[in-house]
Structures are given as structure tokens and as C-alpha cells.
Amino acid sequence: xxxxxxxxxxxxxxxxxxxxxxxxxxxxxxxxxxxxxxxxxxxxxxxxxxxxxxxxxxxxxxxxxxxxxxxxxxxxxxxxxxxxxxxxxxxxxxxxxxxxxxxxxxxxxxxxxxxxxxxxxxxxxxxx
Numbered sequence: 001x002x003x004x005x006x007x008x009x010x011x012x013x014x015x016x017x018x019x020x021x022x023x024x025x026x027x028x029x030x031x032x033x034x035x036x037x038x039x040x041x042x043x044x045x046x047x048x049x050x051x052x053x054x055x056x057x058x059x060x061x062x063x064x065x066x067x068x069x070x071x072x073x074x075x076x077x078x079x080x081x082x083x084x085x086x087x088x089x090x091x092x093x094x095x096x097x098x099x100x101x102x103x104x105x106x107x108x109x110x111x112x113x114x115x116x117x118x119x120x121x122x123x124x125x126x127x128x
Contacts, residue, residue: 017059020044 024033024043033039044056 013055014059014062017056 020043024040027033027039028035
């Protein structure tokens, strides 16, 4: 029960910090605040106490870790899709009617021999 409450408090604090960061970014993009201005420091409460600075460092570290996880997952998905496409291409090549045919003289330009006529297989070939 206590663990659940701790995680809920942590989530609420993280959401509040993320919202603060969004507001700061919006104000900087709109030109209302300078990126290194006092408004940003006040909004982030930088320099007020070591505790606040540490909390912001933790938030930024968590965001970077989450971003790294997302990128790794995206890379894993891309590799999986690539493997599936390769397997499909191999299967399609094996399923084609020419995949197991014998090469002919026209297929191999180095071989100028005339193709041998194939013998017609009859029942006598099996039962003799």
C-alpha cells in the first residue's frame, strides 16, 4: 500500500515537472523568455536549494533513460521488420517455379553445350 502511494506521489511530481518544462519551452519558443534568462531559473526554482537542483537532475536523467529505452525498442522493431522482410523474400524465391529447375544453356552463357533431351519416364522404369 505504501509503495503504491509512493509511486503515485512520484508520478504526480513528475507530471508537474514535465508540465513546467513544457510551459518553459513554449515561452522560449514564443520569444517571451530568453533561454538563459531569470524567468527560466525562477520557473525551474534553480539556485533555491540543493534539493530542488537534485530533483531536476533526477527528472532529466529519467527523461534521458526513457528516451534511450524508446530508441532501443524502435531499433529492435526495425531489425525485426527487416528480418521478416528478408525471410519473406527468401520464401518467395523458393516458391517461384524456377527455383528448383535445372539450369539451361540460355541461363548459363559460359556453357555452350546443347541441352540433352530428357527421357520420358514410363511405368517400365519403375517396375523393372
